[in-house]
Amino acid sequence: MKSVDCNLLLKKEAKKGIIIFGPPGAGKGTQAGRLVEELELGYIATGDILREAVAKGTPLGGKAAEYMNSGELVPDEVMIPIVEEKLAEESDKRGVLLDGFPRTVRQAAMLDEAGRRNGIEIDKAIYLKTSRDVILQRLCGRRVCPKCGATYHVRNIPPKAEGICDKCGTALVQR
Numbered sequence: 532m533k534s535v536d537c538n539l540l541l542k543k544e545a546k547k548g549i550i551i552f553g554p555p556g557a558g559k560g561t562q563a564g565r566l567v568e569e570l571e572l573g574y575i576a577t578g579d580i581l582r583e584a585v586a587k588g589t590p591l592g593g594k595a596a597e598y599m600n601s602g603e604l605v606p607d608e609v610m611i612p613i614v615e616e617k618l619a620e621e622s623d624k625r626g627v628l629l630d631g632f633p634r635t636v637r638q639a640a641m642l643d644e645a646g647r648r649n650g651i652e653i654d655k656a657i658y659l660k661t662s663r664d665v666i667l668q669r670l671c672g673r674r675v676c677p678k679c680g681a682t683y684h685v686r687n688i689p690p691k692a693e694g695i696c697d698k699c700g701t702a703l704v705q706r
Contacts, residue, residue, distance in 0.1 A: 546651045547572070547626035548642075550633070553659035556666035556673075560682070562659065563630045570628075573621030577631035579680075580617050581605060607637050614638075615645045622649035629653075674703040682706070 549566065551559050560576065567574045581599065584592030591613050598605045614632055621627045633639040646653045672685040676696035683690050683703060690697050 546622070546624070546649075547655070548646050548651045548653035549626070549628045549655040549657065550653065551628060551630050551657045551659065553661070554666055556669040557659035557661045558669075559630050559659055562657070563628055567628055571625045573624035573627040575614065575617050575621060575627055575629045575632065577610070577614070577629075580613055581610075584613050604634075607635060607641075611638060611641050615641070618642075618645050618649055618651070622651060627651055670706075673706040675706045676701050677704055 547570075549570075549572070551563050551566070553559055563574060563576070566572065581592075581595050585596045585599070586592070591609055594609045595605045595613065598609070610632070614629075618627065629642070633642050642653060669684065669687075672687065674683040674685060674690070674694070675681070676683075676699060678701040679696060679699045681696050681698045682688070683696075690703065694703050695701070696703055
């Protein structure tokens with residue numbers, strides 16, 4: 532029986548990890564949605580998982596809420612365990628796309644290690660670049676449903692009834 536190089540096998544069978552980053556309003560969420568669907572990946576958006584942890588009332592969610600409510604960035608000591616937990620949940624998929632993470636060198640090192648533990652090779656990064664004018668136009672027109680999370684844009688993706696969510700009928704808020 533011929534021996535097989537395990538490192539080669541693992542490399543070949545590794546699940547893929549992609550990081551998408553750029554300024555707010557660059558289109559990360561839109562492009563991430565397309566990539567997740569096309570490539571059948573898990574999706575980890577830090578804003579979503581932070582809100583989920585807060586809503587669940589987890590101890591880490593409570594700590595995150597303190598920072599978020601004061602307008603501060605959530606520190607690595609809170610953010611890293613939340614992302615690690617979500618990465619483990621998504622490890623059964625073909626791979627994962629990360630939106631908004633990592634933001635620091637420490638987070639990148641943690642992501643690399645957590646990816647290894649979960650059989651995910653982070654091997655691509657996509658930077659979305661756009662002009663300041665486009666970003667401002669996109670951000671000023673954003674609307675979101677506070678109940679179901681559906682997103683709209685007053686000009687590009689308007690709801691059927693102005694200011695009302697198409698999915699659940701809740702009044703939209705500016706994000």
